[in-house]
Amino acid sequence: MTGKSLAIVVLAAGQGTRMKSRLPKVLHPIGGRPLVGHVLRTAQNLGAEHIEVVVRHERDTVVAALTHEHPEAIIVDQDDIPGTGRAVQVAIEALPADFDGDVLVLSGDVPLLEAQTLQRLIDEHRRAQAAATILSAKLNDPTGYGRIIRDASGGVARIVEQKDASAEEAAVNEINAGVYVFRAAQLRHHLARVDQNNAQGEVYLTSVIELLRRANEPVAAEVADDEVAAFGVNDRVQLAEAGRILNQRIVQRWQREGVTVVDPATTWIDDTAVLAPDATILPNTQILRASVVGPGATIGPDTTLVDCEVGEDATVRRTDANLAVIGARATVGPFTYLRPGTILGADGKIGAYVETKNAEIGEGSKVPHLSYVGDATIGKNVNLGAGTITANYDDVHKHRTSVGDEAHTGSHTVLVAPVSIGDGAKTGAGAVIRKDVPAGALALSVSPQRNIDGWVEKNRAGTGAAQAASRARSAE
Numbered sequence: 001m002t003g004k005s006l007a008i009v010v011l012a013a014g015q016g017t018r019m020k021s022r023l024p025k026v027l028h029p030i031g032g033r034p035l036v037g038h039v040l041r042t043a044q045n046l047g048a049e050h051i052e053v054v055v056r057h058e059r060d061t062v063v064a065a066l067t068h069e070h071p072e073a074i075i076v077d078q079d080d081i082p083g084t085g086r087a088v089q090v091a092i093e094a095l096p097a098d099f100d101g102d103v104l105v106l107s108g109d110v111p112l113l114e115a116q117t118l119q120r121l122i123d124e125h126r127r128a129q130a131a132a133t134i135l136s137a138k139l140n141d142p143t144g145y146g147r148i149i150r151d152a153s154g155g156v157a158r159i160v161e162q163k164d165a166s167a168e169e170a171a172v173n174e175i176n177a178g179v180y181v182f183r184a185a186q187l188r189h190h191l192a193r194v195d196q197n198n199a200q201g202e203v204y205l206t207s208v209i210e211l212l213r214r215a216n217e218p219v220a221a222e223v224a225d226d227e228v229a230a231f232g233v234n235d236r237v238q239l240a241e242a243g244r245i246l247n248q249r250i251v252q253r254w255q256r257e258g259v260t261v262v263d264p265a266t267t268w269i270d271d272t273a274v275l276a277p278d279a280t281i282l283p284n285t286q287i288l289r290a291s292v293v294g295p296g297a298t299i300g301p302d303t304t305l306v307d308c309e310v311g312e313d314a315t316v317r318r319t320d321a322n323l324a325v326i327g328a329r330a331t332v333g334p335f336t337y338l339r340p341g342t343i344l345g346a347d348g349k350i351g352a353y354v355e356t357k358n359a360e361i362g363e364g365s366k367v368p369h370l371s372y373v374g375d376a377t378i379g380k381n382v383n384l385g386a387g388t389i390t391a392n393y394d395d396v397h398k399h400r401t402s403v404g405d406e407a408h409t410g411s412h413t414v415l416v417a418p419v420s421i422g423d424g425a426k427t428g429a430g431a432v433i434r435k436d437v438p439a440g441a442l443a444l445s446v447s448p449q450r451n452i453d454g455w456v457e458k459n460r461a462g463t464g465a466a467q468a469a470s471r472a473r474s475a476e
Contacts, residue, residue, distance in 0.1 A: 005101025006048040006122070007184070009091040012036050012066075012108035013056035013078040018235040024058040025233065026108035027065050030243035031250060032270025032289050035233055036062075037069040038111035038246075044070065045115035046122070048104070050095060052076050054087040083202030089191045092184070100184055102126070105205065107178040109233045111242055117229050118179070124222045125181040131217035132186070132209060134159070135179035137230035138223065144234065145175035146206055148221060156219045159206035163199045174223070176206065177230035186217060246271070267300075282317070294328070303333070311346065324356075327363070345380070359390075362405070374398075375417065379405035385429070387412040404439065 016025025026036035033041070036053070043051050051070065055062045056078040063075055076094045078087050088105055095103075102125065104118065117135070125133035134156060136148045144162055147169050151157040159176050160169045190211040194203050212219050224230055233239050250271055251264045258277030261267050268286040269275070275293045282300030287293060291305045296313040299305065303319045310316060311328035318334035326332055327346035334352055341358035344350055348361055351368040359373045365382040367373055373384065375392040377400065388409045390401040401415045404423035414432045415421070422439030430446050437443040457466045457473075 005099075006046065006104060007050040007052065007095055007099060007101060008043045008046065008048045008104045008106060009088055010036065010039055010043065010051070010053045010073075010106045010108050011084055011087050011178075012062055013054050013087050014109075015057040016109070016234070019239070020236075024062050027062060028233070028239055030111060030239065031246045032272040034065055034069070035111045035242075036066065036108035038271070039106050039108050039113070040066070040070040040073065042113055042115050042118065043104075043106065046104070046118060049101070050074060050099070052091045052094060053108070054078050054091050056087075081196075081203060082200070083196070084205040085191060085194045085203035085207060088187070088205050089203070092188055092191065095184070103182045103184050103187055105178075105180045105182070107232060110178055110231065111233065112231050112245060113177075113179065113229050117224055117226075121179065121222045122181055124220060128218065128220045130181075130220040131183050131212050133181045133220040133222060134209065135177040135230070136174050136221045136223050137177050137227045138174050139227050139230070140173070142173045142175045145230075145232075146178075147172040148174040148176055150174075150221075156209065156221045157213055158210040161198070161200075161204065161206065175230060177224065178232060179230075180205070182208070186212065190215075262300075276312075308338075339374075376401040376403065376415075378403045379407065379423065381406050383408045385409045385411040385413060389414050391416045 012026045014025060019025045019028065027034040052074040053066055054076045059077065066073055066075065074094060076091045078090055102122065104122065121133060121135050146159045146161045147165055149157045149160055149169060149172065187208065190208045193211055194207040196203055198204060209219055228245055231242055233242050247268055250269045251261050251267055254269060254275050255261055259275045260280040262281065263283035266283045267281050270288045272289055273287045273291045276295040278296045279293045280298045284302045285300035286304045287299065288305060289307045291308045293299060293310045294312040297310045298315045299310065300317060303316055306322040308321045309325045311326055311330065313328060314326050314330045316326060316332045319332050319336040319338065321338035323340035324338040324342040326344050327348060329346055330344050330348045332350045336350055337355040339357035342356040343360045345361060345363035345365065347364045349366040349368060350356060353369055354367050354371045357374040359376045361367065361378045362380040362382065364380055365378050367384045368386060370386045371384055371388045373390050375398050376390045382403055391414055392398050392401065399417035401417045402420040404421055404425065406424045407421050409427045410429035410431060412430045413427045416432065416434045419433055420436045422437055424440045425437045426442045427433055428444040428446060431443055432445045433443055456469050460466045
């Protein structure tokens with residue numbers, strides 16, 4: 001899309017008191033991005049010459065997030081004069097003095113607008129040669145929104161804010177979506193004439209519409225096809241609803257791209273995640289942030305991936321994974337915890353009740369169950385027996401364990417780092433390995449077994465065990 005002579009102003013200066021949060025409203029996330037991040041992503045698709053974001057409340061926190069989302073955006077500071085009109089006024093002043101195109105005004109808390117809807121709004125504005133064009137929507141419950149008041153001919157007469165609306169005006173169900181396109185020259189001229197004479201004592205941007213009508217300047221309104229386009233976030237209830245709607249869109253988009261989602265209602269996929277065709281997502285699964293799922297992979301049920309990479313035809317079930325890489329055809333789970341830095345090679349396995357961290361596990365290697373592998377390098381075709389633990393912490397520093405190719409550990413082996421197990425080496429069950437094991441060696445650390453006859457009958461007299469032992473001894 002292109003927008004010749006277009007500037008975009010994103011309003012992100014408000015406090016958002018109804019969120020009751022230390023976090024600025026526009027930074028509350030849905031779908032893996034802050035609210036304002038979704039707005040900026042949409043704005044980027046319109047080909048504007050200038051994108052400005054007006055900030056004030058928690059200014060430094062908001063700017064830090066904006067720099068991450070859209071580093072090219074121009075940051076404009078609003079002064080102590082309150083209101084959306086003042087925010088747009090300072091943004092206009094920050095544009096080049098000779099800018100004479102159109103100005104698209106967006107709200108940082110209206111995250112569900114799509115670029116196609118905005119392009120239609122811009123096109124209608126230019127087709128009608130209007131001084132201003134408003135995006136409106138018709139809602140069953142318009143409470144909280146400014147109302148579009150039309151004149152006898154059906155044209156836009158003015159916009160009335162909820163708190164300033166009469167009973168008759170409040171009954172109108174066509175609402176202002178908080179999205180406008182203005183001709184820059186008319187916007188500059190009329191903003192300078194807006195006062196603060198209203199219930200809130202603010203400079204309302206909506207007052208410009210009334211001034212334009214008084215001056216017989218044409219004002220148009222484009223009704224959005226979907227009322228969701230105008231959905232703004234003012235509290236936590238609306239935040240959750242916006243997240244649900246966005247997630248529904250994301251899930252359906254991936255389904256159309258060839259991904260099987262068994263239960264869309266319990267599947268959450270961030271806007272930043274990427275899925276390949278023929279992947280299958282089972283119920284109660286979350287694929288978050290920059291996660292990538294390869295073709296043919298099966299994820300879930302009951303799985304959360306955060307910033308993970310899953311290879312082709314891999315299977316991950318009942319797993320919590322963060323910053324992990326899972327190779328092609330590998331299997332993970334159930335009840336597995338992959339912490340940052342876990343890399344599982346192709347055809348590998350991390351099984352039930354296993355925790356890994358900062359561990360490279362080679363191709364074809366298996367950590368089947370009940371183990372902890374942290375700060376370790378595991379070679380190819382290794383088998384770590386049940387209950388194997390890499391003891392990586394000496395109460396001061398973390399140390400690394402290295403296990404060579406084709407090595408096997410017996411059940412309940414403890415590898416006390418720093419330690420190295422050579423290629424093809426083995427450990428006996430219950431071994432505590434404190435020294436390096438050469439390639440091909442068998443490492444044992446257990447004492448010879450000693451049996452004390454009659455101990456139970458002597459020390460646990462009268463118990464069921466003692467009686468059973470006595471019967472067995474008699475039978476012998």
